[in-house]
Amino acid sequence: MANELYTRTNQKLYFAGLALDAWRAADAAQALNARTQIQAAREGALFHLYGAVLGLGHEIAGYYRLPQAAAPQVEQLLTREVLDAAPSPELAELVDLAQDRQSWLGQLLAAYRQLFEPPREAKKAKVDPALALITAVDVGGQAEESELALDSLVDWQQQIKALAARFREGMSEW
Numbered sequence: 001m002a003n004e005l006y007t008r009t010n011q012k013l014y015f016a017g018l019a020l021d022a023w024r025a026a027d028a029a030q031a032l033n034a035r036t037q038i039q040a041a042r043e044g045a046l047f048h049l050y051g052a053v054l055g056l057g058h059e060i061a062g063y064y065r066l067p068q069a070a071a072p073q074v075e076q077l078l079t080r081e082v083l084d085a086a087p088s089p090e091l092a093e094l095v096d097l098a099q100d101r102q103s104w105l106g107q108l109l110a111a112y113r114q115l116f117e118p119p120r121e122a123k124k125a126k127v128d129p130a131l132a133l134i135t136a137v138d139v140g141g142q143a144e145e146s147e148l149a150l151d152s153l154v155d156w157q158q159q160i161k162a163l164a165a166r167f168r169e170g171m172s173e174w
Contacts, residue, residue, distance in 0.1 A: 005062045009055030009164055012048045016157050019045035023150055043115060045153050050074065050112040052160045053094075053105065056167065060090045063171045074098065074109060090167045104159050111148055 019041045026037035057077040061069035066086050071077040078098040083091050097105035 005055070005059040006164070006168065009052050009059060009160075012052035012055050013157060013161060013164075016045045016048035016052060016153075019048060020150065020154055020157065023153075027150070039147075042148060042150075042153070045157075046108070046112055046115060046148070049108055049153065049156050049160065052157075052164075053108065056160065056164050057091075057094060059164075060088060060094070060167065060171070064088050064091070066091075090171065093163075104156050107152070108156050 023038055023041035023045065026034050026041060029037075031037065054071075054074045054077070057071070057074060058069060060066075061071070061077060064086055066082065068077050068082050075098075076082075078091075078095045080095060080099075083095050094105070097103045098109060100106045101110065
């Protein structure tokens with residue numbers, strides 16, 4: 001039972017839940033390093049949510065005995081080529097969600113890719129030499145607009161859980 005494909009998906013969803021709990025705790029504690037703890041929890045949750053989607057893809061690919069059943073990345077599994085080679089309703093739904101940038105899965109995949117982007121300094125307008133060299137900077141702990149909100153990741157976790165339950169029900173053999 002421990003080697004069943006669904007166990008990996010469940011494990012990743014559980015780990016994502018732990019990271020989300022750590023995020024809530026760091027937010028509530030208001031510690032000096034709360035922003036750092038929140039960022040670590042955000043990245044951990046995103047990593048595990050991506051892994052849960054990959055695990056769900058592996059479940060589908062394993063059930064239908066697809067050659068891509070061991071794909072190491074979601075992007076290698078959720079493609080039109082894989083779907084055309086072995087159509088299934090579950091895979092079709094995931095491919096559609098993954099390719100729609102506005103869907104929760106499209107946003108999750110984009111956020112996951114951003115984890116591997118190098119930090120970029122915000123572009124600044126050319127400075128007028130007549131202006132003062134020292135400027136005031138806000139260090140009030142406000143989150144950047146590009147950072148994901150806790151509610152988004154919680155929603156993604158619930159979406160994956162709902163899909164997994166629905167797909168498993170449809171793929172179960174009687």
